[in-house]
Amino acid sequence: MSKWGFTAIKTNQSDLDLVDHGLIATIGNLEPSIFWCIGCGSCSATCTSAQFNNFNPRRIIHAIRSGHVKYITDEVDKCLLCGKCQMVCPRHVNTRNIILNVKQITGQNAI
Numbered sequence: 001m002s003k004w005g006f007t008a009i010k011t012n013q014s015d016l017d018l019v020d021h022g023l024i025a026t027i028g029n030l031e032p033s034i035f036w037c038i039g040c041g042s043c044s045a046t047c048t049s050a051q052f053n054n055f056n057p058r059r060i061i062h063a064i065r066s067g068h069v070k071y072i073t074d075e076v077d078k079c080l081l082c083g084k085c086q087m088v089c090p091r092h093v094n095t096r097n098i099i100l101n102v103k104q105i106t107g108q109n110a111i
């Protein structure tokens, strides 16, 4: 661990051959509040699931908007659909509904 208690994050490069913007086109129509996200991280800090498995709703929203579908399908099943993230969002992003729609579109169990 570094002297300061934190380290530099790994680089996060996008392979444009793997990017798919079809999901954001669909989700953006179903739940336009996804475009209001400012990436503050309040949802991730509050997420019920995160304390058990590092689930990160802020990263899910970013991944949807940037077309990283593999990350989304690998992670989205961890969401418990409890809705806490939505209650703390300063931008009133309906994170729960976004994830619910993603689960339904990707064929994962919504309930």
Ligand code: SF4
Binding pocket: 036, 037, 038, 039, 040, 041, 042, 043, 044, 057, 058, 061, 085, 088, 089, 090, 091, 092, 093, 095
């Ligand atoms: S709390 Fe709202 S604005 Fe902040 S990262 Fe989550 S969805 Fe985005």
Ligand code: SF4
Binding pocket: 046, 047, 048, 049, 050, 057, 078, 079, 080, 081, 082, 083, 084, 085, 086, 095, 096, 099
């Ligand atoms: S609805 Fe999902 S992302 Fe939001 S706080 Fe609950 S478990 Fe976390």
